[in-house]
Amino acid sequence: MEHVKSIPCAVFGASGYSGVELVSLLHNHPHFSLEYAFSSSAREDAEPIASLYPQLAGQLDVILQPWHSDLLSQLAQQVRVVFLALPHEASAAIAPALINAGLVVFDLSGAFRLRDSSAHFQAYGFARPDDLPTEIPYGLAEWTTLIGTEQLIAVPGCYPTVSSLALKPVMSLIDGVPMVNAVSGVSGAGRKAAGHTSFCEVSLAAYGVATHRHQPEIAQAIGRDVIFVPHLGNFKRGILATIYAPLKSGVSQATVDKAYQQAYAAEPLVRLCQQPPAIKNVVGTAFCDIHAVVHQNHLIICAAIDNLLKGAAAQAVQLANQYFDFAPALGLQQRGGVV
Template sequence: MNQSKLIPCAVFGASGYSGVELVWLLHNHPQFNVAYGFTSSARPAEPIAALYPQLAGRCDLILQPWHPNLLGAVAQQVRVAFLALPHQTSAELAPLLIKAGMTVFDLSGAFRLQDAKQHQAAYGFKQPHLAQPVPYGLAEWVDLQGDEPLIAVPGCYPTAAATALMPVRAMLKPDSAPIVNAVSGVSGAGRAAQAHTSFCEVSLQAYAIGTHRHQAEMAQTLGCELLFVPHLGSFKRGILATVYAQLAAGVSAHQVQQAFHQAYADQPLVRICQTPPKLAQVVGTPYVDVHVTVIGSQLVVSVALDNLQKGAAAQAVQLANQYIGLPTECGLLHAGAVI
């Protein structure tokens, strides 16, 4: 892509939590221009500040209801589309945007799983077939060429798990199953009103034990079976994950530490910490903080990230930076968060 001028982009699902984070990051990005922010066709056109007053005087984008008859006009102006939509909505819209000539960064799970049967079981609808394979955009581990029509942005929990285990996949005990124990803030459930995420109802609890759709995504990425236990936390945003795994015979603590430092030495958004990270370190930032402990043959990795930034919007922009040849952290370090 030519970097001589701003790249016009559109954010679909701009009224949601991940969507508004995308709008804000792109609004402050030196290379992108948010030409459109789209919402459901059931919503009226309205300033983004009407939904998020904290953006008043800072971002004057008008959110518009999406209608398919807008596709032609949008395609003439927009080169990159970011989808922060429900899974099936993204599955239906992404092929149309690609056909119209746009590059799509999809934050939903519509194209993450490679196995069609696993996708059907996890998401409940048939995955659309595309002409080209869809790269799984784990930002620190993918090498985009800049000509892919669609990039699947990983889920927030899988980003934490993969960051914890990718550097040492070859060092784990064969046939052992890592355990991913993770707690997420309520913003991970989206902006729509739900009783179990309301202020008076939310309480720290495990849910979807062994059945969460992100488990298949983690297993695909890591190439092994695992046990994933997600928890809903009594806080707004962030993910704190503790990952346990058995090391293969003969693997030393020094080898493990060396593997992490080598894997992330040139990755400015992954920070190796001397003590287990706290959510306060990462909330509102694009960073993922990692602490590694080896106890005998047991590996314990603590990971903290912001589910709406590194787990969603910031990772999408990080991938877009890679796509067009910009530094991975470009436009991400000073924008801050919205909610």
């Protein structure tokens, strides 16, 4: 591993919240090198990333560039891996060209997560392009095995990441439909200004009730229908999910604990906690913290992640580590976070 050459990478959407976290992680990674950072908007001029994020001045000497399709040939010659932190439809439009140019693509949007085309159209409102790989891995990192030949990997959404990591180890013990209540910080809405996500306007409230596009993604990941209610909280980053699920008869706390230990004992970025986790414990980290308790023949699970890291950028890098046979937590164990 000491003699591994640096793997050149590019980030599309580097001006957004998840994109700038990717830029920071790749810049500091021992085996990935950031060669290009393309902005997520139609900016005409290149500019230092510190002009958008002044806290990076003197730390990240990265230039944000506008993307033009005539750069594709140059990009393909100089880069091996591309991370897309773009809007869903923009990722769907550009991914085929990147793949055809021989690049490996990790996509952080929802463009390729849902296997069912009709469910995808209902959730996102557009049809995916036809010229895509037959099999697109859904990259829930602890539950995915990449062999290093895949062309396109779909990185899960933030809510599905925390919900699926919490539920998958115990699905065989659950009898019925799990209910997921999850609260996210305002950074989950992205950097683009909007009145309803302005920090001063946000009050704790549910949204997307029975209509949120992450519901079918969670159901696909756990292999069962789910009731999902997201909430927006007036804090910057992090997700706390509280999940309720009826248990099969006779399931004990010891059985539940064993299921989680078997699933995650060897996973360095999942922490099984003795107390319900707090968002402050995971913000700026790539960890998912999980606490589960049996009560009145139900399982109550509390789980927390940083939505921009474990729910987006850090999970993408974790998958890239796996793709290139690096340790899963390489470059991800230092507390940080840009936004």
